[in-house]
Amino acid sequence: MIVPTYNEKDNLDELVQRINSSCSKAGIECEIVIVDDNSPDGTGAKAEELAKSARMKVLHREGKLGLSSAVLEGFKVASGSVLVVMDADLSHPPEKIPEMVSKIESGEAELVVGSRYIKGGSVENWPLRRKAVSKGATFLARWLTKVKDPMSGFFALSRSVIDGVALNPVGYKIGLEILVKGKYEKAAEVPIHFADRKAGKSKLGGTEMLRYIDHVSMLYEHKHLWLGKYLKFAFIGGIGALINLAVLWVSHEVFFVHYLWAAVLAFVVADTNNYIWNRLWTFKSKGKIHFQYPQFLLVSVDGLMLNLILLWALVEEVFPGLGVRMDKASVMLIVAQVLAIFTVSLFNFFANSIWTFGGDMRKA
Ligand code: GDD
Ligand code: MN
Numbered sequence: 297m298i299v300p301t302y303n304e305k306d307n308l309d310e311l312v313q314r315i316n317s318s319c320s321k322a323g324i325e326c327e328i329v330i331v332d333d334n335s336p337d338g339t340g341a342k343a344e345e346l347a348k349s350a351r352m353k354v355l356h357r358e359g360k361l362g363l364s365s366a367v368l369e370g371f372k373v374a375s376g377s378v379l380v381v382m383d384a385d386l387s388h389p390p391e392k393i394p395e396m397v398s399k400i401e402s403g404e405a406e407l408v409v410g411s412r413y414i415k416g417g418s419v420e421n422w423p424l425r426r427k428a429v430s431k432g433a434t435f436l437a438r439w440l441t442k443v444k445d446p447m448s449g450f451f452a453l454s455r456s457v458i459d460g461v462a463l464n465p466v467g468y469k470i471g472l473e474i475l476v477k478g479k480y481e482k483a484a485e486v487p488i489h490f491a492d493r494k495a496g497k498s499k500l501g502g503t504e505m506l507r508y509i510d511h512v513s514m515l516y517e518h519k520h521l522w523l524g525k526y527l528k529f530a531f532i533g534g535i536g537a538l539i540n541l542a543v544l545w546v547s548h549e550v551f552f553v554h555y556l557w558a559a560v561l562a563f564v565v566a567d568t569n570n571y572i573w574n575r576l577w578t579f580k581s582k583g584k585i586h587f588q589y590p591q592f593l594l595v596s597v598d599g600l601m602l603n604l605i606l607l608w609a610l611v612e613e614v615f616p617g618l619g620v621r622m623d624k625a626s627v628m629l630i631v632a633q634v635l636a637i638f639t640v641s642l643f644n645f646f647a648n649s650i651w652t653f654g655g656d657m658r659k660a
Contacts, residue, residue, distance in 0.1 A: 297328045297380050297393070298370035300363050304384035305339045306495035312346050314390040322394030328352045329374050330384075331366040334359050337496075363449075364473070365465035371458065380452040381471070382410075385493035388450035395486050396452040405484035406457050409443050409471065410450030416487030417445070429505070436512050439523060441475045443483055450488060453478065464514065467507040476515045522649070528578040529645045532570050540566035567596045579653040591652040599644045606636040 297315055301308075312328060319326035328350065332340040334357060343354045353373055357366070367381050378400050382388045388410060396408040411417050413434070419427070430447060437446045451471045457478040464473060475483065509531060516524025543562040547553040553561065571592040575581045581588070610632040620628055 297326060297382065298367055298374060299328060299330050299382055299384050300366035301330055301332045301335060301339045301384045302360060303335045303337045303339060303496050305337045305342045307384050307386055308339065308342050308346060311384055311386060312350055316350060318390045318393050324394060324397055326351065327375055329355065329370045331355045331357065331370045333357050333361055333366060362465060363468050364470035367470045368463060368465055377455050378452060379455055382450045385496060387491050387493055389488055392486055392488050399484050400452055400454050405482040406454045406480035407478060407483040408452045409445055409448050409483065409485045410488040411445035411448060411485035412488060412490045413445040414485050414487050419490045420492050433508055437472055439521065440515055440519065443475055443485060445485065446472045446475050467511045468504055469508065469511060476518060525578050526645050529574060530641055532573045532578065533641055536566040536570040539569050567593055574648065581653045583653065588652050592648060595644055595647045595652060599640045602643055603636050603640045606639055607632055610635060
């Protein structure tokens with residue numbers, strides 16, 4: 297049992313007691329490995345105290361080095377051939393450990409995920425925001441794995457799954473990392489009820505979300521799917537759209553620039569922003585800026601034309617052909633523009649991948 301901890305002192309007693317009673321009832325020999333990042337609340341000392349009377353190893357790291365790397369270090373010192381990872385805050389039911397372990401021991405699967413999103417699984421009291429974030433994150437991983445809850449922090453695996461596999465400890469989602477890169481034939485899911493943490497507070501913040509996008513796109517790239525880079529490109533494009541609106545508004549309302557000139561300025565500023573971030577982040581390019589930057593702008597201008605043509609074709613030709621009347625539902629205009637924007641973003645993405653940043657990629 298690998299349990300990463302950061303400020304979980306008040307959860308340890310119950311956690312250790314429930315893990316041990318669940319395992320001993322099922323006849324599972326269990327070793328608990330606590331990986332603590334020098335928690336200011338004294339979790340480390342508390343764990344040492346518990347280790348006197350339970351089969352337990354305590355790893356102390358010098359500071360908050362992250363959840364994923366804590367799990368990976370736990371794997372190294374654990375002595376079992378079946379590894380189980382769970383949070384310390386009692387969100388994950390220790391009572392499910394035997395069911396997960398038995399699927400591995402029977403050979404039914406080499407990797408078992410405690411899942412909130414299959415029949416019988418559930419989440420307790422999550423505010424809408426957290427639900428939406430979780431579902432959104434899960435959606436982004438859709439094409440990486442068939443598992444329904446790849447974000448879960450509760451999972452069991454046979455050691456052979458990660459033997460000799462280079463795992464990247466970025467962000468919170470070490471389970472997803474293992475699902476994508478691990479060596480296994482079958483993965484299974486066991487439904488769990490995800491409870492509210494008993495004490496303390498969650499360490500998952502806004503920067504984790506950005507890191508997650510970075511992580512997911514690396515995993516897509518690992519699978520050789522262009523989707524990884526496209527995800528970054530589309531994310532930057534979304535931010536660019538907000539910048540466009542902000543510049544348009546400020547230059548027109550505050551500096552009284554004519555709205556059409558304001559729109560041109562907004563386009564150039566937003567597109568420059570998009571270029572910079574795509575160069576640094578999406579394509580990690582070292583090519584010559586004085587070629588790339590105008591190329592990037594040119595692709596965007598072409599994209600804008602394409603947008604107008606597509607919008608026109610959908611509204612005038614395609615929708616009437618399908619029997620959709622525009623005057624009845626102006627919602628269709630938005631639908632048409634969404635389709636057009638999506639297509640244009642693919643066009644821009646591929647044009648920039650192949651042309652603007654292409655020289656670089658061929659060298660790499
Ligand atoms: N050693 C160490 N270092 N442990 C950490 C660190 C760290 O930097 N950050 C968090 N932990 C520990 C916590 O003490 C807890 O035991 C566990 O990792 C999960 O942290 P929480 O702060 O409780 O995370 P969460 O509840 O927001 O997220 C959990 O649920 C998500 C599902 O929505 C995690 O299990 C995620 O992996 C999971 O995706
Ligand atoms: Mn938690």
